[in-house]
Amino acid sequence: MRCISCENLSWQIICKTCQKNLLEPHFHKRELSKDFFVYSFYGYEDIKKLLNTKYEFYGDKIFNILGQLSFKKFALNFELEEQIIAIAIDDHVRHEFSQSAILAKHLKSQFITPQYATLKAANIVKYAGKDLLFRQNNRRKFQYTGKKNKKVILVDDLVTSGLTILEAKEILEQNGCEVLFALTLSDAKI
Numbered sequence: 001m002r003c004i005s006c007e008n009l010s011w012q013i014i015c016k017t018c019q020k021n022l023l024e025p026h027f028h029k030r031e032l033s034k035d036f037f038v039y040s041f042y043g044y045e046d047i048k049k050l051l052n053t054k055y056e057f058y059g060d061k062i063f064n065i066l067g068q069l070s071f072k073k074f075a076l077n078f079e080l081e082e083q084i085i086a087i088a089i090d091d092h093v094r095h096e097f098s099q100s101a102i103l104a105k106h107l108k109s110q111f112i113t114p115q116y117a118t119l120k121a122a123n124i125v126k127y128a129g130k131d132l133l134f135r136q137n138n139r140r141k142f143q144y145t146g147k148k149n150k151k152v153i154l155v156d157d158l159v160t161s162g163l164t165i166l167e168a169k170e171i172l173e174q175n176g177c178e179v180l181f182a183l184t185l186s187d188a189k190i
């Protein structure tokens with residue numbers, strides 16, 4: 001096949017050269033509320049084309065590569081004294097796959113256990129292109145059906161205003177969970 005980025009012949013959908021030269025992750029930290037942070041690996045604009053493949057049938061291949069380059073590396077360097085769970089935000093399958101579930105999968109380690117399909121938005125509203133006021137007035141209304149009283153990392157592909165993550169955090173806290181931080185592939189504010 002051809003690399004989706006440089007179009008050279010490649011065994012993978014993104015060639016090794018592009019993975020190395022264009023997709024080196026850079027850890028970025030943003031405070032969403034007091035002492036609560038979201039960490040991300042890429043600027044949204046830098047990987048926009050790849051992120052939009054979540055609407056394509058081959059998008060799972062792209063997200064698996066991105067997950068390996070970023071979330072997997074993170075998990076390998078992350079040690080804790082206790083077990084925590086990684087929760088993919090709203091990981092229902094809209095197309096062939098869920099991008100946030102793929103990312104959470106790559107966090108699996110000795111310390112981290114991914115938990116799937118337990119945090120779902122009851123209000124399926126598209127935030128893309130909408131302003132903050134619209135987002136504030138159209139909350140996602142998450143429902144949580146996972147394990148209670150756990151320490152949690154929240155996982156998503158993109159953070160924009162951060163409202164989705166904060167709303168997810170709120171419902172988890174109502175279920176006795178402690179949300180340590182959020183981890184997203186990209187940040188729209190970088």
Ligand SMILES: [Zn+2]
Nearest residue numbers: 003006015018
């Ligand atoms: Zn390439």
